[in-house]
Amino acid sequence: MTSTPVAQRQDQRLSPSRGSRKTRRGAWLFVAPAFIAYAAFVLVPLAMSLYYSFLRWDGIGEARFHGITNYVTVLTDPKLLQIIGNAFQLVAYFTIIPVALGLAVASVIRGHMAGPFGTATRTILFLPQVIPLVAAGIAWSWMFASTGVVNQGLRAIGMSGWARGWLGDFVWALPAVGIIGAWVLLGLCTMLLVTGITKIDPSLYEAARLDGARPWHEFRYITLPGLRQEIAVCVTLTVISALASFDIVYIATQGGPGITTTVPGLEIYRLAFAHRQVGLASALAIVLMVLVLISIAPIQWFAREKK
Structure with missing residues (x-):
């Protein structure tokens, strides 16, 4: 059928x-x-x-x-807490400087994207991205040395009192490492922001000028809201780079002087391979991962499109 x-x-x-x-x-x-x-x-x-x-x-x-003893050690040991704090201090340099300068550069060259000025600016600022971090760390170590370019420049302009061995100074070693990281990440942030600013409708800027808006108002009410997604990406990448940094610190200072520039990534390496404390190194790595997730979660919330 x-x-x-x-x-x-x-x-x-x-x-x-x-x-x-x-x-x-x-x-x-x-x-x-x-x-x-x-x-x-x-x-x-x-x-x-x-x-x-x-x-x-x-x-x-x-x-x-060993139970949770390794985690208790990570969260209570003053040395490890200082090391984690060093990473969060680097966030200020790795994130604020590249993003702020990237926004400034993107705003300046917004009207000259296709011209030689915009092309040359993007090329120069992107160069740090194609230089290996090891080479960048070595070059900056020479520049920050007692007889390096930085101190020679300070002496040349009559600021000899500021000359010092930057990477060997207990106060200035961490900011010096932060400057190296900011230089490395500046090109990436600039390219992302320059690319993002091209998607903003030029008619918005024209309408703002006709209404008498000043450049600062254009930047605040048009550029910043239009680059919310790109800014969030830049902040996410730079925060992760700061908290998980290893290469630059290892090459420039190896964590010294003392532990003033030691970061969790470097301490995990030392604990696991130098001190043979694999359990403690793993606990520090897990805590670092959790801190990274907690740090970037608000950024991702900020980046979501508001309905």
Whole structure:
């Protein structure tokens, strides 16, 4: 007995079509390589770090369960707290300086994007992004040395009293590292903001000028709201760079003098490979990850489109 056309159409609606199943299977095949790589290089190491953080282990001998003692140490040890504080101090340099200067540059060259001035400015400011961080750290170490370019310039303009070994000074070492990081990140922030400012309708600026708005009003009421997404991206990237910094600090100061420039990334390396305290290093890494997530969560909320 053959089914009626109406029954056939009902069966087709109730059972998934072969095309739909093939589409889902194909989607999973495309996603699988990326997911496997992500799991192998992110999820599995994260799970292992979380497991190690509850152990007392030197990386070679027998591992013993240590409970939350490693986390208590991270959150109560004055030295580790100072190290975490150093990373948050770097946020002021890694984030505020590049984003503020990037906004200023983007506003200045907004009307000269296609001209030689805009092209030259973008090229010069983006150069730090193509220089390896190791090379940048070495170059700035020479510049901040006692006989480096910075001190020579200060002496040349009659400010010899300010000349010092910047990276070896207990007060100025961390700001000097922050300046290096700000220089490295300036090009990235500038390019993102310059790209974002091109999407703002030029007629808004023209209408503001016709209404008598000054440049500051244009910047405040047109440029800043129009670049909310780009600013959030810049702040997110720079905050993560500050809290997870390692390369520049290791090359420029190796955490000295004392621990004035030691950051969590460098301390995790030392604890794990120099002091053989894998459990404590893992606990510090997990705490650092949580701090990064807590720090960028408000930024992501700010970046959401307001309805």
